[in-house]
Amino acid sequence: MSKFITILEGLDRRWIFLAMAISVAGPILYIGITGKTLPETPTPTARAVYKEIEALSPGTPVLLSFDFDPASGGELTPMATSLVHQCAARGLRMVFIALWPLGPQLIDETIKRVILADYPNLKEGVDYVNLGFQSGNESVMKVMLTDFAKAFPITKNGVAVGDVVALKGIQRVDNFPLLITISAGYPGAKEWIQYVISSSGGKIKMVTGCTGVQTPGLYPYYPVQLNGLLGAIKGAAEYESLVNSSLAPKDSSAAVPAKYLEAQRRMGPQLGAHLLMIALIILGNIAFFAQRNSKVRATS
Amino acid sequence: MKPSKTWVIVVAVIVVLVGIRMTIGQGMARAYVERIDQSVEVKANDTHGASTEKWTEWHPVAPKKFEAAQKADPSQTKFAFSWANTIGLWLAAFFTLAIFSFLYRDNPGYRLAEAVIIGVSAAYWGVIGFWDTLVPKLFGALTPNLVHDQVLPSLPAPTNGQVVAMCFALALGLMLLMRLAPKGGWISLWPIAFIIGVTAGLKIVSHVESDLVAQSIATFKPLVQPIVSSESAQSGWMLWPTIWASFANILLVIGVLCCLTYFFFSVEHKGVAGRAARVGIMYLMITFGAAFGFTVMGRVALLAARIEFLFDDWLWLIDPAGKRIVEVASAIGSMLC
Amino acid sequence: MISSALILCAISLDSSGASDVGLANTSITAAGNKADLRGKIPLNELGQEISAPPAAISISAEDVAWDAGGAIKISWQPAAGTTSATKWIVERSEVLAAGQGAGQGPGQGPWTLVTEVPIAETNAVVSKLSPDASFFFRVTAVSPNGSSAVTTTKSAAKGHWNFFISAKLPLFCAILLVSACVIYFILAARRGRPMKVRRIAALEAIKDAVGRATEMGRSILFVPGIQDMDNIQTVAGLTVLGNVSRTAAEYDAAIEVPTSRSLVMEAAREAVQASYLAAGRADAYNADAIRYITDEQFGFVAYVSGRMVREKPAACFYMGCFFAESLILAETGNSIGAIQIAGTAESSQLPFFVAACDYTLIGEEFMAASAYLSGEPDQIGSLKGQDVAKAIAAIIIIIGVVLATGAAIAPQGAMPAALEWLKGVLGS
């Protein structure tokens, strides 16, 4: 036992790194090969996101802001997929924008993955439109408050927004009853709340999918300024299972396409890593107490 | 410095394993593309007549599609093997492994990846700044015809205000660049002073409005929050939910006030203030612990994405998205199931 | 009475929304596509009112007072009785010279769609109209069966400019109050009133860290965050850098500042150079030690962590706006045994700095660091002013909580009104 403690005390952190690599890679291989995923029970914040979108009648315009880049794609791409999936199934008019320079590509990828693949009858420019990226962070949001077309004068394809059917009746950002943001940092959900939601006087509701780091910082805004929140991959998995179960045809037992299971697949490595973290914290404390006891004995 | 023996062994083992993988089944890490023939009708206008513009683009496609097409017609030309993307895939895998190797220690592989990323990303952001900011904003306002005719035909004409603003921006930028001139470099402090002043002025408004006032108002919570049963309003308060909701509000209000006490600068942390500050620290520690726990999730997801890249796109071990006709993984899978 | 094909399209788009209610989800849910539904639903099968809805009885438009200018509020009175209409379409027209706009009303030009509002609402605010021009407005009720007759304003309305935005008065007062507290104590300090502040361990450690770097003959690493100059944390980080580099110049320690923005590099150079000058060590200043690396977050981190492992700085300062890179930097710094002092207002990153650094300045402490380090009485005075503002905020919170509690216990009493009044005064 004492030998074990000595090893723990002087443990090279590279062993921890190795353990982490194994506990993440193992489940990925297992799930990747067998295709089994863990079940999910949605929490209220994830259910709220689902409910807000479901509450809109078909044809309602929604603003989707992709404020992230591929570096956070691991957490946020599954959310983007499911959010667009539900909006498309609900028949909402989707207006995509990005305040991160790499956002427009991610929008295109999501459109390709969900809309073009499964909702081919939705028309670009009518049922959805990608307005691309605008630089300026929160100043873009402020412009949107007074003049949406000024903030996003042209679509990603270079069409003037005045000619886009999907934007009919959109004068200001508060013409969108719902704002959906997918956010990885600055500018992101917090800035949307600060500059848009708090100035709109309750006209716009907002739901967000964000990284794990941002989640605690956004809880103070829920549920008053923020109506729904997907925190990290767990939130993504909960919401994904909600969307999948509501959209699955009741009579058929056809398997859900793998692209709609991305978040739930990621929960496997998540479990492995979390268990490792917990083990590490316990081991660290065993080492700490053993050390302290031996010190106490030495001094007495 | 010569790479140590351990490194030679580690690299050799990886190379051997990858070599074995390449020879089993379908092999690994190849990229395919699909030919897209673009054809666009151009309407006539003042400068040119009507024409049909044609060109070819190659877009990435799943290996499965290539194999299916090849099976149906071995001489097809719609799908093709892509050298550029295959090399890119191997390069990406190398960079991924090189960065991971930093966890063991600094090494030539990491230094190479580091050197590449600094050069590439600095230039990347310079290019983005040029095409996304300078062209539409600065040139779009000062030389609108050039931008309109060459790059962005749909850019709206600039307003007078925009032209004035961009002239001002250009002047500030030139002052900044005076740093490079042999004399008069001190003038570059002026634009910096302007930016610092503007930032300070703007941030006062936004922080007081959305943080100070809004967050204070959000704390106006009743310490007793009666929860009335929704089924029968006659039954009065529901005991347990009421107690819980009230308790949560009390904890919240105490927490906010104690944490604020911790931030007082002119009061020593002694006596009543000291005790309140200590409670405040406890709240902060719980806040930090929760944030830490949540972050672990996100970080693991990112690691999982990279490992999936290695297993899926590079090694062709797993295939969650169904991009290939996989026989290695499905064989193992049927064994496990 | 539909004026353009585009609006027709909008109406038919919306018809699916209405039929969603009327047909109780028989056809839409599976399709999820409005285009298919156009013209598909036989109107008579709805079993409801077949004719178009009644028009609004009257309409008026007036300038919104004390706004940002150019906004007009349009109000109308709907016809009595229930209707199957789902929304109002609001349109505007500029006032045209006589003779133009043939076929329309007098002086009314082509109508442009302004907004659509649910049928339950009876007013709409149109903003950002050119404040010099006058406009006519008209509303149309729209149901799945068609649209009503239009109701047009009798005279043109104009959105006037105003001098001050009254809705922002509470905010203005709040800023004034906080500023007054800060300025009062700055002036008091200048008059010689003694100001005491509690000690902050992290700030006292800065001098020691610089001293240790000097003793060991190693460099100091200072990272002013990864955001640009339009972030106040970067500015605060640079003010700390001004103070730290002064100490470094006095101790003759080498300081290295990698930045992730060109502008920040330029500003950091100005701050450090002036500090060396003030310390009488202008000759020791090396501009190349303050260098731009890359704007890319993780490219920057790759450089800084590689540099740390190779150069082994004795002290690392992270002062500014940080995101995910915080832990990579702090863990790498920890592995080389550097003294690490961090400060940020990015609350999501505080846990990592707290876990991996020796000292961390939390939020407001970081903002106050420059004032502390300078030791100048007027700057210390401003901290006292900040405290008074904080105490006022705490008192307002307590009053609000008392009112809210009263309102919850006695919803019929005067408390709810008082609570609303307080919120209104604060600008909510």
Next chain:
Amino acid sequence: MAEGSPRIMKRLVPMWIAIIAGFVMLLSAFFPITESLGETVGEIFNVVAAIAFVLGAGSLAKVNLAKISRRDQGWGYAAITLICFAITLVVGLGKIGVPQSTQFPLLGWSGEKDAEGSIFGWIYEFALVPITSTMFALLAFYVASAAFRAFRAKNLEAILLLSTAFIVLLGRTFAGVVLTGWLPDWASGLRLENLSVYIMQVFNTAGNRAIIIGIALGVTATSLRILLGVDRSWMGSGD
């Protein structure tokens, strides 16, 4: 350095520029005529920042060229950095390999700079993305080693820190459901997944709210110190 004028030009003028610019921006928020000034200044800032890239690029080139010419240790890597920088800049600014845009096929420069087929897009996909996202993924490892070292029950604060992290970690995975899922409905509040939500809603909200309020005051005071010319350390401490 010249005598006489420098003190005014180098210290006094910048200070007043900052003071005037700051107060104009502060007040502009309250008057309709100037309300949109913030947006305009935001655009100006972006353009200035883009122009400043010339300075950054200059510094990058200078530092690396010096390394190469001095044959410093690792000068080869400096050369690689410079080569990568030059290549990316050229293919990006020149839009090399970018196909025509389908909207305006006659305009040679209208294609997307990172469109499929462009070299810039290739560099982005196969160098920039893998390196940056792997760098980001390193965090998973550092989170583990930081937790092992720092989460030790040294005192009450540390115990709170580690036990909260513990509950959140457990509550946010399937493990939480397994461990406490058996609790009956009336005690469902004690289930780990619910517990972590309560922690977020009560303690985390309280802590973050106080931090946010504190920062708001800190920002106001910091900005005021700069705008009143009290804190001039951004242009060097001292006089």
